[in-house]
Amino acid sequence: MPITPRGLGLGVGGVLLALAGIRFGYPELVVVGATALVAIGCALTYGVWRPRLEVDRSVDPDRVGRGEGSHVVLTVRNSSRLLAASLVAEDSCGRLGADGQTVHDKVAVAVPVLRLRAGATMDVGYPVPTGRRGVIQVGPLRVTRRDPLGLLSLGRDHGGSASIWVHPRIHPLQAVPAGVSRSMDGRIDRVPHGSITFDTLREYVMGDELRHVHWRTSAKVGELMVREHLDTSLPRIVVLLDDRAESWTAPAEPDGEIAAFEGACEAAASVIAAAVREDLPVVLHTVGGRAVAGHRGSAQPQLDALAEVAPSATADESDTVDSRLANAANRLRQHRPGDTLVYLTGIGGVADLGLVGALRGAFATVVTGILGPIGPDEPQPGGAGMLFLRAEDGVEFAAEWEGVGRW
Incomplete structure (x- = not known):
């Protein structure tokens, strides 16, 4: 509303005074009321002009x-x-x-x-x-x-x-998971993506090389189909961030920030930055269903996603806390976007680690980072074929990561 409380009071008072002066025959009251209304009119005239x-x-x-x-x-x-x-x-x-x-x-x-x-x-x-x-x-x-x-x-x-x-802050990591894929010349041979192993057929798009066209299939379907290849000599890393509010049971700071979740975001950013530095494919997934792959030599899309992510509660009351993680695990099991999985969760998510452990068959290496305050008698999590890193924040996670003898 453009009129201020002072202006509103002056306008109402001016109208009442003018009416009272007219009703009871006091011209002085009419003059005072009219003056108040004129002042409001001048204010409106002053407000009509706006700077361009x-x-x-x-x-x-x-x-x-x-x-x-x-x-x-x-x-x-x-x-x-x-x-x-x-x-x-x-x-x-x-x-x-x-x-x-x-x-x-x-x-x-x-x-x-x-x-x-x-x-x-x-x-x-x-x-x-x-x-x-x-x-x-x-x-x-x-x-x-x-x-x-x-x-x-x-x-x-x-x-x-x-x-x-x-x-999030990025803590330097020197060690990067090497995965199980090997080239004949060593762990990483810098072969361009799409030049080694056949993966699937897809429709032709402008810019594809004609030597990759599969003519027999193209004749059957009536349009050009191109062979898609994958470079299996490079290890592929998947970072799965638990963004369920129920997994982060630590109390929030006065400004609403959850320190443990911030540490998990820093851990994810550190792993992604290390993979990009080594020119390794890496993709970020959240339990909520978001998936972000980085550009060649750049982690900006994934870091942007980490800046935007926040713990969220279950939207549907019929949905359970475990179902979101189960759905995320099923997606990773079906698509298999990598051979090394890095799962980051809080203390409240320890009870659901069995769902992540079941991915051991789809991923050669499964690393679970649990972030949050460490209690004096806290039991050590265990699981067959899984590597556990326990830390309070991103700095301790980086130290635990570097302490792993061999990836």
Whole structure:
């Protein structure tokens, strides 16, 4: 509502005074009431004019690690032909929720625009807080105009918004699982993907080499079919992150952050970064059903996904906690996207480790990382053919990972 409580009170009072003056024959009351209404009319006239601003926003960089610096620069131009602009605007800054729409912990950053002449341009910058993992949305710039008496307040948004991905911290890992696939020249021979072992047939797309066309099948189906090959000389790593809220029983911090889950995200990011450094295929899966594969030599899509992920409770009351993990295990068992599985969960997920252990037949190596506070008499988890790493946070996980003698 553009009118302020002061303006509303003045308007109601002015109407009542004018009516009372007319009713009881007091011209002084009519004058006072009319003056109040004239003041509101002047405030409306003042609010009709709005500065014509053009706002461009730049973020440098838009993807950072937790705690690293990021800076927003606003370029504001007064496109009015005659009038100068002198006002204080506010740029919003907050974390996007898991739905990608709701903004949490929203704060307003003051952006002073003082004595900006017609046609002039000015740059205003401010740092973005990156102390928490997540996706930060900045903008739009909101300009609020108030009349001198504070009777009216009109707000208008200028410019769009931008997103900043705050990735988990990455801890350096030297050891990388080698898997069971071998080439004749050693563990990794850098053979390009798609040049060794036949995998399946697919439809022809522009750019495919004609020497890979399977002419007999193409004649049967009536369209070009191409042989798809896989490079089995490279080990393939799958990182499965448990994003069920029930698995992270440790109490949340005052700001709502779950330290154990943040440690699991750091562990996942560290494993993915190490695999990309060694030029190994790696894919990120969540128990909730999300799957993200990285580009050649880049982990950005997976790190973006780790910035966006958050523990979520069961959406359907008829659904059990175990069914989501069972569905994830079935997907991995059917598609077999790799030969090394790294499963990261919390203390609350220890009871479901049997579902992960059943993947031992589909994956040659199964590594389970359990993150959270370590109790004094906590029993050691066990399972045939599984390697367990117990740590409180991402730093301890990296130390436990490096302590493994051989992958």
